[in-house]
Amino acid sequence: LISESxxxxxxxxxxxxxxxxxxxxxxxxxxxAIIKDTIKNISQLKTIQDKNxxxxxxxxxxxxxxDIFSVLFVFGLFRWCGWESDKITFDIIPLFExxxxxxxxxxxxxxxxxxPEYQAHLKQRNKKQTIMLGFSDGTKDGGYVKANWSIFKTKxxxxxxxxxxxxxxxxxxxxxxPPARGGGKTHRFYAAQTKDIANNEIQLxxxxxxxxxxxxxxxxxxxxxxxxxxxxxxxxxxxxxxxxTKESRELMEELSELSFTKYDNLKQHPxxxxxxxxxxxxxxxxxxxxxxxxxxxxxxxxxxxxxLRAISFVGSWSQLKQNVPGYFGIGTAIKTLKDQGRLQExxxxxxxxxxxxxxxxxxxxxxxxxxxxxxxxxxxxxxYGAFWNILYDEYMLxxxxxxxxxxxxxxxxxxxxxxxxxxIRENIVLPLLVIQQYALQKMGQGTEFADLYEKIVxxxxxGNINASRNSA
Numbered sequence: 001l002i003s004e005s006x007x008x009x010x011x012x013x014x015x016x017x018x019x020x021x022x023x024x025x026x027x028x029x030x031x032x033a034i035i036k037d038t039i040k041n042i043s044q045l046k047t048i049q050d051k052n053x054x055x056x057x058x059x060x061x062x063x064x065x066x067d068i069f070s071v072l073f074v075f076g077l078f079r080w081c082g083w084e085s086d087k088i089t090f091d092i093i094p095l096f097e098x099x100x101x102x103x104x105x106x107x108x109x110x111x112x113x114x115x116p117e118y119q120a121h122l123k124q125r126n127k128k129q130t131i132m133l134g135f136s137d138g139t140k141d142g143g144y145v146k147a148n149w150s151i152f153k154t155k156x157x158x159x160x161x162x163x164x165x166x167x168x169x170x171x172x173x174x175x176x177x178p179p180a181r182g183g184g185k186t187h188r189f190y191a192a193q194t195k196d197i198a199n200n201e202i203q204l205x206x207x208x209x210x211x212x213x214x215x216x217x218x219x220x221x222x223x224x225x226x227x228x229x230x231x232x233x234x235x236x237x238x239x240x241x242x243x244x245t246k247e248s249r250e251l252m253e254e255l256s257e258l259s260f261t262k263y264d265n266l267k268q269h270p271x272x273x274x275x276x277x278x279x280x281x282x283x284x285x286x287x288x289x290x291x292x293x294x295x296x297x298x299x300x301x302x303x304x305x306x307x308l309r310a311i312s313f314v315g316s317w318s319q320l321k322q323n324v325p326g327y328f329g330i331g332t333a334i335k336t337l338k339d340q341g342r343l344q345e346x347x348x349x350x351x352x353x354x355x356x357x358x359x360x361x362x363x364x365x366x367x368x369x370x371x372x373x374x375x376x377x378x379x380x381x382x383x384y385g386a387f388w389n390i391l392y393d394e395y396m397l398x399x400x401x402x403x404x405x406x407x408x409x410x411x412x413x414x415x416x417x418x419x420x421x422x423x424i425r426e427n428i429v430l431p432l433l434v435i436q437q438y439a440l441q442k443m444g445q446g447t448e449f450a451d452l453y454e455k456i457v458x459x460x461x462x463g464n465i466n467a468s469r470n471s472a
Contacts (some may be wrong), residue, residue, distance in 0.1 A: 018076035042081040065094035068111040097134025134174040136181040136310030143263030159198040169198035190231035192354035259329030271387040285312035326366025331397030436460040
């Protein structure tokens with residue numbers, strides 16, 4: 001099929017191969033399951049469109065996009081599976097979900113728009129380019145503040161690139177339930193967009209139990225759709241007033257980097273993955289069949305953070321009632337600037353910049369759902385005691401600093417209904433969480449009833465996630 005090794009080709013040669021080489025791919029010509037499945041999948045897409053029209057299936061998203069080849073390999077695959085270059089009836093959607101991917105996204109899209117064949121493809125797709133941004137994996141990679149700030153800046157840059165190329169940018173946000181996965185009060189985020197971000201449509205993923213809790217009844221559906229609609233209208237009407245000054249941007253940048261450094265140090269801690277594997281429900285997520293995808297990527301024996309799916313990663317912290325991805329690093333970042341005598345700057349940022357206020361209020365939600373008393377027995381653990389205390393100290397500091405810059409006396413002070421709703425639901429799940437922790441401890445000690453305790457953990461996962469409403 002292709003005699004050359006792709007690794008030995010120059011970038012120009014690889015682009016030429018993907019755009020111009022004529023091949024016919026058949027699943028039966030390959031032995032590797034993933035290659036066979038990919039070819040079958042693309043062939044099935046053609047069948048779906050033949051039977052149901054283009055509306056039946058018309059988008060192909062590529063996760064972990066970091067360069068133009070994420071898109072061009074898909075373009076080439078479609079060509080080699082029966083589509084003509086100028087008749088590919090699919091939107092090819094890059095998903096930028098890591099800090100590196102977001103940093104290179106501007107050059108990626110510029111590179112794609114400079115290719116005549118891709119320009120022709122976009123022309124027959126009505127000159128629209130859908131771009132996904134991953135809040136879940138972004139937060140796992142960069143921490144809460146840096147991920148959200150990076151996504152915001154990426155949207156601004158990509159909006160400009162699309163505008164310069166006369167392309168309509170549509171942002172499709174990969175969001176989960178909790179703030180750590182882009183959830184929380186989502187409408188706040190959209191109402192806080194600036195005029196420099198394309199606001200043609202709001203597209204976002206609604207996953208897991210969030211579908212039921214947010215759109216499960218007619219009343220909920222109407223209310224939450226109204227929230228998104230008014231967020232978009234608010235942005236169109238008042239977005240020009242959401243101007244983030246140079247000074248505010250520099251302050252956001254400082255907070256972003258300070259919080260990332262604290263979070264990254266935690267990720268590099270020698271006990272980080274071991275703590276999740278041995279002290280949380282991480283390994284049981286797959287057995288509970290929760291989430292739209294497997295709990296981790298690949299089949300490596302040693303678990304690595306990059307292999308973890310965001311649902312199981314964020315969900316495991318939620319089951320521990322520690323919610324680390326939703327706040328970790330914020331306390332340290334704010335305190336660092338406060339100690340430099342810049343508290344008033346931080347208060348002004350909270351009161352005057354809607355984006356920062358939205359992020360901090362959502363982080364307050366994450367903190368409100370923490371209950372470190374559940375795992376306080378860990379603070380004296382020989383292996384994990386010191387690590388638990390790192391988490392607890394940052395939790396306490398983040399709570400203190402957020403109350404300080406907001407002038408609130410309690411978290412979520414101005415959201416009485418949501419605050420009380422959280423309190424009720426947390427009281428409901430606490431007995432289940434206590435039972436779950438007991439079962440985890442018993443399995444850690446070694447017991448002849450390991451199978452029974454494992455069932456308790458798995459069954460408690462269902463109840464906790466559904467009752468908590470947006471924990472995964």
